[in-house]
Amino acid sequence: QVQLVESGGGVVQPGGSLILSCATSGFTFNSYGMHWVRQTPGKGLEWVAFLSYDETNKYYADSVKGRFTISRDNSKKTLYLQMNSLRPEDTALYYCAKDLYTNAWAVPCDYWGQGTLVTVSS
Amino acid sequence: DIQMTQSPSTLSASVGDRVTITCRASQSISSWLAWYQQKPGKAPNLLIYKASSLKSGVPSRFSGSGSGTEFTLTINSLQPDDFATYYCQPYTGYPLTFGQGTKVEI
Numbered sequence: 465q466v467q468l469v470e471s472g473g474g475v476v477q478p479g480g481s482l483i484l485s486c487a488t489s490g491f492t493f494n495s496y497g498m499h500w501v502r503q504t505p506g507k508g509l510e511w512v513a514f515l516s517y518d519e520t521n522k523y524y525a526d527s528v529k530g531r532f533t534i535s536r537d538n539s540k541k542t543l544y545l546q547m548n549s550l551r552p553e554d555t556a557l558y559y560c561a562k563d564l565y566t567n568a569w570a571v572p573c574d575y576w577g578q579g580t581l582v583t584v585s586s
Numbered sequence: 587d588i589q590m591t592q593s594p595s596t597l598s599a600s601v602g603d604r605v606t607i608t609c610r611a612s613q614s615i616s617s618w619l620a621w622y623q624q625k626p627g628k629a630p631n632l633l634i635y636k637a638s639s640l641k642s643g644v645p646s647r648f649s650g651s652g653s654g655t656e657f658t659l660t661i662n663s664l665q666p667d668d669f670a671t672y673y674c675q676p677y678t679g680y681p682l683t684f685g686q687g688t689k690v691e692i
Contacts, residue, residue: 499682526681559629572622572632
């Protein structure tokens with residue numbers, strides 16, 4: 465049974481940093497690309513970042529480029545999001561999500577975690 | 587970046603209704619479109635990919651159609667469990683985007 469469990473969210477001041485983690489189980493983690501997607505309370509979905517299964521391809525939304533870094537530890541089956549220079553507009557529920565296909569480049573996400581809430585406020 | 591225009595933003599319907607949601611892409615995306623359902627307090631759930639392929643386990647009352655720039659999600663015989671928000675997502679490349687969402691309510 466596929467499981468994705470995010471952690472690391474919390475309240476942080478503007479300009480601060482946070483590291484999110486996504487622990488996974490139930491699938492061959494090192495064969496799937498992984499994503500971070502965020503959702504502002506009561507609003508729509510915003511894709512944040514993608515990291516390919518082999519870490520050769522990494523993409524970011526313009527809104528986070530240069531501030532956020534996606535990474536993974538295939539031995540720990542865990543995905544990370546390092547968030548620096550946080551802004552109030554980064555306040556959101558952050559989901560990690562798994563690619564539908566193995567070894568793919570741009571595909572939908574078939575499993576999502578329940579999210580971890582990041583609040584950027586002074 | 588590909589922009590998606592999803593309509594309507596809110597849809598009022600009753601149990602048993604046939605419901606149609608539309609997404610229009612700013613440029614052709616062939617059939618590279620997915621549909622998600624999201625219920626309050628829950629993560630999105632993939633329903634359809636490649637415009638019309640139903641994900642395993644998704645009820646057959648859900649169907650998708652379209653190609654190029656215009657796509658449709660249809661729910662036949664709306665069930666109480668279907669009241670939710672639906673999002674379309676093109677996936678031709680990065681950055682990925684989502685439609686604005688359609689809330690299906692009673």
